[in-house]
Amino acid sequence: MKYSKRMAMVKPSAIRELHQLEHDPEVISFCGGYPDASLFPVENLREMYLSVISMDSMAFQYTHSQGDATLRQQIADRMRSEGVACDADSIVILQGAQQGLDFAGKMFIDEGDTVLVEAPTFLGALIAFNAYEPRYIGIPMDSHGVDPLALEATLQQESGIKFLYMIPDFQNPAGVTLSLERRRMLVDLANRYDFYIVEDSPYRDMRYSGPSVASIKSFDTQGRVIFLGSFSKSLVPGMRLGWAVANKEIVQNFAQLKQAADTQCSTINMKVASAYLKTFDHNRHVENIVKHYRHKRDVMMNTIADTFPNAVAYTRPDGGMFTWLTFPDGFDADQFLRSTLLPRAKVAYVPGIHFFGDTRHLPINNARLSFSACTDDAIVEGVRRMGLVLSSHLS
Ligand SMILES: Cc1ncc(COP(=O)(O)O)c(C=O)c1O
Structure with missing residues (x-):
């Protein structure tokens, strides 16, 4: 086989x-993590695509690897309003935050790191x-x-750590938010232990x-935090637009990696996003979709509270799309899904075992539920059916 080792x-x-x-x-199914497509601002985007296409033939031209300068400036303005010291040069536009993850891997990880x-x-x-092993x-x-004491204990034992990967806001999959105090502590640890x-x-x-x-990045004094943002949840995922905010050396490295990977993000999509932010009140749009998702979250949390047996613990997310279930010790959430929940209740979740990088101590008694794209009726019915099956299974 001529494939690289990486392909394994x-x-x-x-x-x-x-x-x-x-x-x-x-x-x-509570498996998905997709946003609700009925909330996409389709009319506004259509108007912006038509206007960009008709006014600017450069929308079809190549552009800089770092991304459209106006869009970078708009993102920098938004990030600054949240306390992150940055300008357009501290930003690189990415094909979604996912590309930032691939680039972080490519930039930092050698085999075994x-x-x-x-x-x-x-x-x-x-x-x-x-892929970077x-x-x-x-x-x-x-x-x-994350528990900062456990983190520090690890840092004391291990040397040469490249980076800590974190989802501090409404974590996927656990639904929890990192406290302000811990954000400060993390930056302090990164400075002291050099990662x-x-x-x-x-x-x-x-x-x-x-x-x-406040974001972890807002406490960054030594250029150690790479913030990845995205328009996928607040606008639409299909335009594939995200960004990184980082120190200028890392931004330049990202731009080089972009040159190698795909040259740049779609010029037209970047110009449309920029025109959209200029023309419409994006914060207002976010407020509207937040109302909608808040309602879905509440429907799911209330139905869980009413129907799940006490032996099942769950997180109460302040945002995002997920809650994380913890079943009693020894409960095999993957097996329960396949042998009981799906056949008997026709309900699906994602078993927790899929979300652990470190498989040395793999808990088997967790599951992730998403409320983002289900109708209210489906949430109530699905959670109720789950509650019934769980009650009989755990009694
Ligand atoms: C934690 C997390 N990071 C990154 C992504 C990728 O987002 P994007 O669509 O911006 O690539 C997702 C998408 O679900 C996510 O949940």
Whole structure:
């Protein structure tokens, strides 16, 4: 076989087969993490595409690898309003935050290098990093995010750590938000123990309750934090637009990697996003979709509270799209899905085992539920059916 060694690490997503269930009309699936397409501002985007196409033939031309300068400026303005010291030169436009994960892997990881990840973490990040063959160490979490004491204990034992990968806001999959105090502590640890932090925050705008918490990047004094943002959840995922905010050397490295990977993001999509931000009140749009998702979150959380047996613990997300279930010790969430929940209740979730980079201590008693793209009726019915089956199974 002439494939590179790397290809052995590039496996189909373990949860792809579960996503197939979304097409089975009998199954209520809480697997997906897609935004609700009925909330896409289609008319406004159509207007912007038409206007950009008719006014600017350069929309069809190549452009800089770092991305459209006006869009970078607009993103910098938004990030600055949230306390992040940056300008247009600190930003590179990416093909979604996902590309930033691949680039972080490419830029930092040599075979066997240690990468710290939350336990659990985003499967897409593991898929991106795996190609570069890191060794993962999972840092345990509680309801305030990663445990800084456990992190420091790891830092004292391990040397040469490249970076810590974090989803501080409404974490995927755990639904928890890292506290302000811990964000400060993390930057302090990064400075003292000399590692980078990749702060992946595609859900940052999607806050439904509680006060906003400043980004880790806003505490960065030594250029150690790479912030990844995205328009996928707050606008649309199909334009594939995200960005990184980082120190200028890293931004230049990202731009070089972009040159190699795909030259640049789509000129037309960047120009349309820029025109959209200029023409419409994006914050207003975010407020509207936040209302909608808040309602879905509440429907799911209330129905869980009413129907799940007490033996099942769950997180209460202040935003994002997910809640994380913890079943009693020894409960095999993957087996329960396949042997009981799907056949008897026609409900699906993603078993927690898929979200751990560090598989040395793999908990089997978790599951991720998403409320983002289901109707209210489907949430109520699916959670109710799950509650019934769980009650009889756990009694
Ligand atoms: C934590 C996390 N990071 C990154 C991404 C990728 O987002 P994008 O569409 O911007 O590539 C997702 C998408 O679901 C995500 O949940």
